[in-house]
Amino acid sequence: MQEAGTPAQIHWTEDGKPRSARWHSEAGMPPPKRVQVADDTLNADTAFRLASEGTALLWRGDFQNARQLLGALARRVDGKPEKRKKKAAPATPTEAFHLHRQAQSQRARTLAMLLIPFEPGYTIPLRRAPDVKLACNEAYGRGDDDFVISLRELLGVIGAHEWRRNGVEIPVLGARVHPHYGVFSPVRGEYVQLVADQPLPRKTDVAFEIGAGTGVLAAVLARRGIPRVIATETDRRALSCARENIGLLGLNEKVELLEADLFPPGRAPLVVCNPPWVPARPSSSVEHAVYDPDSRMLKGFLGGLKAHLTEGGEGWLILSDLAEHLGLRPREQLLGWIADAGLAVLGREDVRPVHPKAGDATDPLHAARSAEVTSLWRLGAA
Structure with a gap:
């Protein structure tokens, strides 16, 4: 059991060895219990199945490919408009609100399963990774350790940096x-x-x-x-x-x-x-x-x-x-x-x-x- 006040840890196996790092989630999501290392060979359908089942994907491939995969996951989560129309309409506005929040929460959990590793100093050890040091320093303060966050959260940090700058x-x-x-x-x-x-x-x-x-x-x-x-x-x-x-x-x-x-x-x-x-x-x-x-x-x-x-x-x-x-x-x-x-x-x-x-x-x-x-x-x- 994690002691109160200690940073949450994420654990996985890579190259036959157990690995761990600090887990960071602004939304307060707990570290995923199942973690699988993934790269550019993983197709979107398999990634969506794993993420929907609660298996997190720790990315080791090209960063820009990870962004494209996240977009593909979002399209699968949202489904086709014609399918959504077939669902029965909520009985009341209150029911519509709670169903909407529930759907948002489930969407967020699924999309948060695509993970990005960080090295000390907010360096992303992936091909074609952007320089996010300034954005992360603005959001989190100094970064002196290895940690893992969801790509979705990282994109939010990058977007917030643009809002702040402009x-x-x-x-x-x-x-x-x-x-x-x-x-x-x-x-x-x-x-x-x-x-x-x-x-x-x-x-x-x-x-x-x-x-x-x-x-x-x-x-x-x-x-x-x-x-x-x-x-x-x-x-x-x-x-x-x-x-x-x-x-x-x-x-x-x-x-x-x-x-x-x-x-x-x-x-x-x-x-x-x-x-x-x-x-x-x-x-x-x-x-x-x-x-x-x-x-x-x-x-x-x-x-x-x-x-x-x-x-x-x-x-x-x-x-x-x-x-x-x-x-x-x-x-x-x-x-x-x-x-x-x-x-x-x-x-x-x-x-x-x-x-x-x-x-x-x-x-x-x-x-x-x-x-x-x-x-x-x-x-x-x-």
């Missing part, structure tokens, strides 16, 4: 924000626009932002002329990301970042929070920005808001109603939590999202997404 254009800032690996990218601009457009409460000399993420909302508040913004965050990657973005935007003198769960000490005339919108369990680090088990952060924000508002102050809750359309959190429950916290709704501004999935009729959750509305709820002491 940034995401934020029109209301007239600048780009650079998300780090594991930090949710502010690609849904409608909620940023809501915060930029809503009139500020009178005498807003300080504002709190709960859950800084990339730092985009703290930056918007500071750019709107609030002299002091205090933003809190618990995730170390998000704190590092927010600090970098606030510095790049030249806002270090206005924005203070604190490692704290929910609220900083004191009170403010404006407290802003954009919690995860869906009450479900995240399956990876970046999903913590989307899924909030048992609505923990939402309930924590509502429950503590009144005690952190100055007289006449406002709390701005930015929240999608997607959970309502999925049957996961009724509107009456949200309104009940607001009332129980001694708060009143002062107003609400709504906007419809414009992200691609909102208009994708092939999405399993299309009915809910097409009805989704993002709102800025203005809350005050009752």
Whole structure:
């Protein structure tokens, strides 16, 4: 049995000898129990059968061929569109959501069975392997040992590096924000626009932002002329990301970042929070920005808001109603939590999202997404 705090190990046999290395999975997947060494001679059908049965494939062939094999596995996992249409439609939106999450989880497990070895210093000992040292250092910190990860995770690290390098254009800032690996990218601009457009409460000399993420909302508040913004965050990657973005935007003198769960000490005339919108369990680090088990952060924000508002102050809750359309959190429950916290709704501004999935009729959750509305709820002491 693995001792608490010790790194997980993956074990396999190669050239007749037992081998092992550190296992790394950001999604928290346990190391596969069955591992087979594979190379360019392995065909996609056999690879898919082995992966579906839970046998991991430790790649020793050409790196670019491994990428092609992963694409072939994904096509086999997803199946043909005409076959998917024959399945009976889920009875309720909630059932559709759970089936969709279940399918995503199974897909992720199967595709994670194609493994890539690393040598110290983030070197991949494979033909035509890319130089991923910078991307891995950004995601993981220093790498001084051998380890094994899934190719799918590695491609995510590479993609995150590109996001970080290129940034995401934020029109209301007239600048780009650079998300780090594991930090949710502010690609849904409608909620940023809501915060930029809503009139500020009178005498807003300080504002709190709960859950800084990339730092985009703290930056918007500071750019709107609030002299002091205090933003809190618990995730170390998000704190590092927010600090970098606030510095790049030249806002270090206005924005203070604190490692704290929910609220900083004191009170403010404006407290802003954009919690995860869906009450479900995240399956990876970046999903913590989307899924909030048992609505923990939402309930924590509502429950503590009144005690952190100055007289006449406002709390701005930015929240999608997607959970309502999925049957996961009724509107009456949200309104009940607001009332129980001694708060009143002062107003609400709504906007419809414009992200691609909102208009994708092939999405399993299309009915809910097409009805989704993002709102800025203005809350005050009752």
